[in-house]
Amino acid sequence: MGDIIKVFFMNSINDLDNLLIISAVIRKYGYKIGDLLIYIILSITLSRTIYVMVIHSLAELPGLRFITGVIILFIAIRLVWSIENDNKARTIPSISIFRMILIVLATDFSVCLDSVIITAELSSTPLFIITGIFLSVSAVFFLYNSFSEILGNTSWIQVIASGLIAHIAILSIVKDPITRIPVLFIEKFFEIHINSWINIFALDIAIIVIIIGVIRRFQNRTIL
Template identity: 70%
Template structure:
């Protein structure tokens, strides 16, 4: 029971910012959290539990972080560039639920690895892991529904989410084994601390994408 509570609170706290990202992605494709609630809880619980059970081999699999990071980075650009429609207009989902859940799980994979690694240190019992993660995910999305109107009133939330997604995508890409070798070479050749430059670069990319989103919305307003 103690392990379940530890996993629940750790994931709950770490996923507060992830909630914004995932819900923004869901709304972009015309779905609502209420419609997908059961699918989200089941898919994220199963996927995260699987990640925890195979985390050490999964994290070091060459090109996995790189590919998912590039996908998530492209998603960040699309979020920043797209304009959310008026909430009074019913948005028709433009992809299937299956495709939507694949996108949600891909997004979650890129932003939850730190939580997964910590969870793997808290317990090795699959049942405890699944229960703790399931409770934290369901609690977060239930709470989300209490302030869904606030988030749904403006597409500017997409700008913030796009920056967060871009920042995490860059950090995921540089942690991939295929990118570590050239980064280590550059660090030794130029005698610099790459970690500092990577953090600055990730932040710069996030800022650029957010500025792009702001300019896009200003342009949209002026054309109305």
Template identity: 35%
Template structure:
């Protein structure tokens, strides 16, 4: 009995570490988006509540992901929204400081947490799918996600500062988001016949990868153009 318990504990710790590591890596670019929301409402001090809420929502997504992924148009719509987010990431002026007036609304914390959860739903799908293939056990999944989220949220200011100092970090993050969006769109059941038909026409060419890489280049070029244009205006001012 003792050996069995130790074995189960070892498997559980292994799952927790895997979930922790994958979630931490996937959140590097996600924190650029979530960090904007948190930075805007930094006076609320909701790091711990945000980690708890996002842990609960992500764990729920992992349990339901197989069913959600099979809904026609679901991945297509989320992919389109992700493309819009990628565009906003690369065109946002991260080198300019934003100033916000703290609100005293008693329901603001709830509103911000709901906004974080809704935004995170779109951003975390790639990580959720990977984690769901590793473990479907609630305790290891929730523990790994919570620990990685807590670290990411505690150090999100560092990520934002790096993005402000090194503008190309936004381009990389936007490129990753755009690539995941195209790959996700290609997996939508509604497009399955079209993808199969294209693969049949061009059996030696991976059309999805070509389109994804093309969109990544386009997003980076848009971001670079926006940066040069804005930077030139800033210099002349």
């Protein structure tokens, strides 16, 4: 029971920012959280449980974090570049539910890798893991769905989510085993502790992406 509670709280806290990212991607394709709630909860619960079961081999797989980092950085740029004014946002789904869930799963995989690693350390019992993840995902998405009219109808959420995605992408890239040699070389050459600079660099990229989103939003308003 203790493992379930630990998994629940850890995933609930981590999913607060992940939710913004996932909801922004869903909104981009014309869906609302409420339309996909059950599909999202079940698919994310199942996928994250599978990730936890195999995470020890996946986490250090050379190139995995680098590739996912590049992919979600591309998602961030595409998302922020497609910012629309609130009254221009899509209201009709542009893709099928199946494709939308696949995109949600791909996005969730990119942003939840660290929490999955932590979950793997908290428990090794599949029943406890799947129960804790199911409860946390259900709680967070049900809560968001209750306030979707307030949170979901503003393109500012998309702007903020884009910045978060970019920040996570940079951190994912530099944590990959294949980037360790270049990172160590830079650290030795410049005689610096590069970890602090990486965080600053990732934050700078996130700020730049957010600024682009703000500019795009005001451009669309000006056009109107």
